[in-house]
Amino acid sequence: xxxxxxxxxxxxxxxxxxxxxxxxxxxxxxxxxxxxxxxxxxxxxxxxxxxxxxxxxxxxxxxxxxxxxxxxxxxxxxxxxxxxxxxxxxxxxxxxxxxxxxxxxxxxxxxxxxxxxxxxxxxxxxxxxxxxxxxxxxxxxxxxxxxxxxxxxxxxxxxxxxxxxxxxxxxxxxxxxxxxxxxxxxxxxxxxxxxxxxxxxxxxxxxxxxxxxxxxxxxxxxxxxxxxxxxxxxxxxxxxxxxxxx
Amino acid sequence: xxxxxxxxxxxxxxxxxxxxxxxxxxxxxxxxxxxxxxxxxxxxxxxxxxxxxxxxxxxxxxxxxxxxxxxxxxxxxxxxxxxxxxxxxxxxxxxxxxxxxxxxxxxxxx
Numbered sequence: 001x002x003x004x005x006x007x008x009x010x011x012x013x014x015x016x017x018x019x020x021x022x023x024x025x026x027x028x029x030x031x032x033x034x035x036x037x038x039x040x041x042x043x044x045x046x047x048x049x050x051x052x053x054x055x056x057x058x059x060x061x062x063x064x065x066x067x068x069x070x071x072x073x074x075x076x077x078x079x080x081x082x083x084x085x086x087x088x089x090x091x092x093x094x095x096x097x098x099x100x101x102x103x104x105x106x107x108x109x110x111x112x113x114x115x116x117x118x119x120x121x122x123x124x125x126x127x128x129x130x131x132x133x134x135x136x137x138x139x140x141x142x143x144x145x146x147x148x149x150x151x152x153x154x155x156x157x158x159x160x161x162x163x164x165x166x167x168x169x170x171x172x173x174x175x176x177x178x179x180x181x182x183x184x185x186x187x188x189x190x191x192x193x194x195x196x197x198x199x200x201x202x203x204x205x206x207x208x209x210x211x212x213x214x215x216x217x218x219x220x221x222x223x224x225x226x227x228x229x230x231x232x233x234x235x236x237x238x239x240x241x242x243x244x245x246x
Numbered sequence: 247x248x249x250x251x252x253x254x255x256x257x258x259x260x261x262x263x264x265x266x267x268x269x270x271x272x273x274x275x276x277x278x279x280x281x282x283x284x285x286x287x288x289x290x291x292x293x294x295x296x297x298x299x300x301x302x303x304x305x306x307x308x309x310x311x312x313x314x315x316x317x318x319x320x321x322x323x324x325x326x327x328x329x330x331x332x333x334x335x336x337x338x339x340x341x342x343x344x345x346x347x348x349x350x351x352x353x354x355x356x
Contacts, residue, residue, distance in 0.1 A: 169322030170247050208253035209318075237250050238257075 066157030126193030160216035176226035305346030
């Protein structure tokens with residue numbers, strides 16, 4: 001540690017978006033570069049040393065809670081697991097609130113619409129048994145369960161939602177996260193909400209608005225592939241409409 | 247903007263169009279090899295029920311396919327919504343259908 005503190009601190013330029021629902025602008029800060037530093041560390045440094053009024057959101061700091069996603073140099077990222085070294089360009093960082101969501105203040109977005117769309121997609125489990133029934137035996141090797149397992153590790157960070165150009169062009173589109181969750185439930189043999197969920201994901205803002213651009217899969221920090229999940233939903237809804245399934 | 251019904255219509259019309267487009271382009275390339283004139287082409291197509299059915303189906307599929315595609319572009323890029331969007335979709339469908347039907351009539355009717 002002593003050797004590190006002897007070195008002159010290398011500073012970097014950080015532009016942080018400041019403002020509220022009615023607009024705002026970027027404000028420039030300087031922050032010291034450190035070993036293994038994350039974007040969240042930089043934001044926290046600015047809030048603690050430069051401007052305590054800076055608003056941002058985080059909780060776990062270890063990539064589990066999905067609270068701290070922001071736009072970093074124009075791309076959506078989970079800031080607690082994004083190393084500065086990986087994304088620093090010309091010694092500069094540009095940090096902004098997540099795209100496609102209304103801003104509350106500074107870097108904190110209002111995620112209400114994001115979660116409302118999970119509800120609209122019926123992306124919640126509909127139980128078919130009660131707590132008094134025995135546990136349902138689940139074979140982890142069936143194709144349905146494998147498809148569901150591929151897609152379940154979502155942390156609701158909204159990185160995919162911010163990355164999605166279909167959401168940007170169509171405010172009614174349910175988006176990759178909600179539809180990805182719906183796909184896991186379509187493949188869950190314990191779930192009883194199949195028919196109404198198929199209707200929900202087939203409506204005007206549903207899965208058929210996806211252009212398969214793949215931004216969600218590109219940016220998902222947990223390396224999920226919502227594009228593939230949505231393609232699965234498209235196949236399932238078409239099969240159901242043609243009377244070919246379940 | 248796109249529900250299951252419009253999605254299915256666009257995919258099914260694409261399925262129909264794929265072989266028709268390839269045949270259309272193939273015949274065009276083949277037909278002009280020997281230096282056919284317009285009159286000679288019309289001589290072959292006018293009164294031909296198969297060509298009328300071929301291009302009639304072609305025009306119908308194009309009208310459905312393109313109007314739904316334009317609908318998506320208008321909604322996502324130009325923010326058209328609601329009844330304006332439905333009106334635009336129907337207008338594109340009607341214009342392509344009418345112009346196409348006139349062309350099919352001119353080329354295949356006696």
